[in-house]
Amino acid sequence: MNLIEVENQQPAVISLRYDWTLEEIRDFLEKPLIDLLWKAQNVHRIANPGYKVQLASLLSVKTGGCEEDCAYCPQSMHNSSDVAGQPELDVQPVLERARAAKAAGADRFCMGWAWREIRDGEKFEAMLSMVRGVRELGLEACVTAGMLTDKQALRLADAGLTAYNHNLDTSPEHYGQIITTRTYQDRLETLHKVRSAGITICCGGIIGMGESIDDRASLLKVLANMNPHPESVPINSLVAVEGTPLEDLSSVDPLAFVRMVATARILMPKSRVRLSAGREQLTREAQILCLQAGADSIFYGDKLLTTGNPDVSADRELLSLAGVDHSWEVVE
Ligand code: SAM
Ligand code: DTB
Ligand code: SF4
Numbered sequence: 001m002n003l004i005e006v007e008n009q010q011p012a013v014i015s016l017r018y019d020w021t022l023e024e025i026r027d028f029l030e031k032p033l034i035d036l037l038w039k040a041q042n043v044h045r046i047a048n049p050g051y052k053v054q055l056a057s058l059l060s061v062k063t064g065g066c067e068e069d070c071a072y073c074p075q076s077m078h079n080s081s082d083v084a085g086q087p088e089l090d091v092q093p094v095l096e097r098a099r100a101a102k103a104a105g106a107d108r109f110c111m112g113w114a115w116r117e118i119r120d121g122e123k124f125e126a127m128l129s130m131v132r133g134v135r136e137l138g139l140e141a142c143v144t145a146g147m148l149t150d151k152q153a154l155r156l157a158d159a160g161l162t163a164y165n166h167n168l169d170t171s172p173e174h175y176g177q178i179i180t181t182r183t184y185q186d187r188l189e190t191l192h193k194v195r196s197a198g199i200t201i202c203c204g205g206i207i208g209m210g211e212s213i214d215d216r217a218s219l220l221k222v223l224a225n226m227n228p229h230p231e232s233v234p235i236n237s238l239v240a241v242e243g244t245p246l247e248d249l250s251s252v253d254p255l256a257f258v259r260m261v262a263t264a265r266i267l268m269p270k271s272r273v274r275l276s277a278g279r280e281q282l283t284r285e286a287q288i289l290c291l292q293a294g295a296d297s298i299f300y301g302d303k304l305l306t307t308g309n310p311d312v313s314a315d316r317e318l319l320s321l322a323g324v325d326h327s328w329e330v331v332e
Contacts, residue, residue, distance in 0.1 A: 014046050016269060016270065018225050018226070018227040020221055022214070022217050025263060025267065026213060026214065028263040028267075029217055040265045040294045041294070043269045044265050044294035048296060051325055052325045053298065055108070055297070055300035055326060056107075056108035056297055059089075059094060059112070060086075060112045060114070061130070062114055062115065063086040064077075065114060066146075068116050069181045072244060074307065079243055079245065081241050081242060091126050091133065104300070105316075105326070108162070108163075108297075110142040110165065111130060111144070112144045115145050115146040116147065118148045118149075120152070127156075128159040131143065131159040132159050135159075135160035142202055142232075144165035147166075147190045149193070150196065153193045153197035153199065161199050163201065164202065167204050167205055167206070168184070168187055168205055168223065169205045169209075170215060171211065171215035171217075172184045172218065174215040174218075201226075203230040204223070204232075205236065207236070207238070208238035210249060220260075220263060224264075224267035224268050234274040235261055235264060236278055237256075237278030239281075241306075255286075257286070258290055258293050261295045265295075273297070274299070275290050275298045275299075276304075279309060279310055280310055284318055284321070298315060
């Protein structure tokens with residue numbers, strides 16, 4: 001019998017780790033791409049059998065006029081891009097949009113508020129009604145609205161909130177170049193409150209903001225050493241919006257996006273790794289490589305918060321071309 005020796009055999013089980021070193025993570029980010037993809041694929045196949053891609057739709061409920069000075073963000077009042085004068089949405093129109101997202105095939109509905117922090121009052125009560133309404137539709141509900149108190153986190157949990165999105169955005173070392181109005185520590189404390197209230201965490205970052213490979217490794221190190229890992233890890237590539245301080249940065253190499261996704265998958269085997277902002281700049285082939293690298297969610301719908309996203313028909317075609325399973329049924 002002719003035998004072929006199997007090289008580079010991967011283990012059949014994987015354990016979750018919370019003690020990754022910067023060197024280990026940098027080694028993954030810099031591995032020959034073909035080896036990195038092989039490793040990421042193996043981890044993904046073992047940890048998430050069935051290769052499902054979750055579709056999440058986004059809606060900006062309160063747009064622009066935010067007090068924070070995030071250098072990438074079109075909604076900061078510190079940036080001339082600030083999208084002023086857009087009406088804040090009420091509960092019913094938001095639920096209409098959630099219903100439409102469900103009919104189009106989404107199974108998670110994410111709502112954004114351009115706030116520094118949540119304040120008690122009518123607007124917070126409306127947020128709670130939106131969360132309840134989205135959950136009643138049978139969708140997962142995610143909110144991103146800045147910092148919050150323990151009590152607000154508990155009330156959101158009570159309303160049935162599935163996840164709270166609060167990104168670390170970049171490494172602790174690079175952070176000061178990007179945001180000065182709130183600290184890394186503030187962000188970690190917000191995440192701690194969300195976790196303590198029993199809400200799952202959606203936390204990731206952005207590449208393409210002038211950071212080094214070490215910065216990317218360092219961001220992933222903070223995320224991957226959280227115990228438990230964030231259930232959802234959005235990987236964004238900067239959408240350089242005119243009027244923001246980062247407007248002139250050129251877009252990152254699509255393969256850097258693939259590497260970031262693959263490394264996140266290896267470090268956090270069971271987390272949902274979300275291909276987030278920046279997909280419009282990626283070819284179909286680059287997106288398929290990201291799926292191959294272990295991305296298992298996309299934002300689905302023609303718009304992110306204020307910027308564009310591939311249209312729904314292109315995404316349906318992408319997923320069917322890739323042949324991956326998606327956890328939805330479209331109601332035409
Ligand atoms: N104000 C809330 C906060 O900062 O947590 C919620 C909204 S904020 C727009 C949500 C996330 O979107 C940011 O943390 C950032 O990671 C991402 N984001 C915003 N603008 C972006 C851009 N131009 N390119 C890529 N990602 C962006
Ligand atoms: C995340 O990490 N990316 C999404 C979601 N979480 C809220 C938002 C991307 C926003 C891109 C810029 C915009 O459309 O305004
Ligand atoms: Fe934009 Fe959120 Fe920063 Fe406000 S806190 S400027 S909405 S990213």
